Amino acid sequence: MVLLAQKEVEAAMGNLNEEQIYFLTYRMKIKKKSRWLQVLANYKGIDIDEKMSNQDIEEKIKDWVLVDILDGGYKKRPYKCDCGQSLRFQYIIQNKKEGTVRQLGENCFENYLSLPSSVIKDVKNGMYAIDLERDEILIKYKKNLFYPLASYMHLSLPQDIIDQYEAGLPLSDNQIKLVERINARYEEEKKLSFLFQRLNINQQQFVSKMNQEDRRELLLSIEDGCAEGFFPDEEILEYEETTQRQIQLHLPLLERQKQEVREWKLAKDRQEQLHSLTPEQREFILSFSKEDQAALLDTVQKPLYYSIESIKNLPLETRIKKQVELNLPLLKEQIYQINVAQNRLQNLS
Structure with a gap:
């Protein structure tokens, strides 16, 4: 325009x-x-x-x-x-x-x-x-x-919008968007109030202490029918205190809490995988970066690509050969190095 x-x-x-x-x-x-x-x-x-x-x-x-x-x-x-x-x-x-x-x-x-x-x-x-x-x-x-503002007069609208409507003037597109945002917030607040009333007294007391954004996310999760999975009692005790209480009250977890639980379980699984190794295997894996440790532990139970016999004559880093000798999985870049070494050897023969 x-x-x-x-x-x-x-x-x-x-x-x-x-x-x-x-x-x-x-x-x-x-x-x-x-x-x-x-x-x-x-x-x-x-x-x-x-x-x-x-x-x-x-x-x-x-x-x-x-x-x-x-x-x-x-x-x-x-x-x-x-x-x-x-x-x-x-x-x-x-x-x-x-x-x-x-x-x-x-x-x-x-x-x-x-x-x-x-x-x-x-x-x-x-x-x-x-x-x-x-x-x-x-x-x-x-x-x-003219926008039908009469249908929205129950909202807390800016006074200048009300005055403009009462003066018989149309609203601009930006003003209409503002009215619709205010209405959307109003409708959501009604929904959140209804969902809150569905909670029992202990749940209400817990939810009331949450900040506004967390409370909103939790109540909308209830509306969506989100339910948390079963948490063994021994696991619950390992979680942060607020998360423990939330689970005990049968309330859904927030996305950040779900991520924390996933990370906790993943860390626990990796610790178990680490302790299932021999001391020498464990010491070797711990010499890698945190990121590489995670990648190796994720594949530690999978079949190995190579045996020490198949690579011992290849021009490779001692570290790779030691890794294969210890029956440990390889990283993608290490597998790539082996493939390159094999192709070079074939081209020379």
Whole structure:
């Protein structure tokens, strides 16, 4: 979508009543001011959050802030820049620290602030996006494309969305997406509450102590019918205390807990495999890296590829021959080395 020409904007505005025109114009000014403050705060490395008002952010910035953007109208230049040039659009900025006010055109606005071009570009991109949203609302109004917000008024919606709906203006696509995200969260919270009520009192007490994200994952696992497998009592005692309690309460494990259990069982199996070897075999395998140890132990019960007789005349590392002599499995790269050595020997004969 591209911006409407100013003449088209004014024609579309002519279809609105005074309340709608005021709402849309005022709202766009506030959004542009907010965008300016956000860009400036990011540039200065100032942390801001959604709960902070524009005034709160201004107090933190203590620099030039955008007070207003005045539009004199199509083909009109009723305003003046501080440099004397006639303007249609006038940027009014104020230094929060000194109280100084400047009334500038676009070029002087950029030059006066002495900000990097990247910051000015961010400001302009933000202003452009806000104007696009205004045009989208105007086009939707003309085409009578209204979102059925009445079905979502039970939600905790942003007040500006409610005000816009009550003023008889359509919502932008971004606003609709926000409403649908809020509704999705609301529906999920209802589902989680229902699932929580299905738990017995001991399970509820346990789940209530979990952080929000873990609680959500656990309750949704219950909805999906996820059940944990049988855990022998002697195994349970080896797990982390929280995991033990969860199993005892017949609650599903979180994905990270399942991974921990899998890793614990794998480590236990590998320890058992290691202790099933002779002392010499065990000492030899432990000389490898952790990753190679795991690869060797995973194949320690499988048939061996080579006997010592089949490779003793090959030009190989002593380590490989010793490994085969100890009836231990080989790594993939070691098997590759043997194949290369065999092919070379065949080519020479």
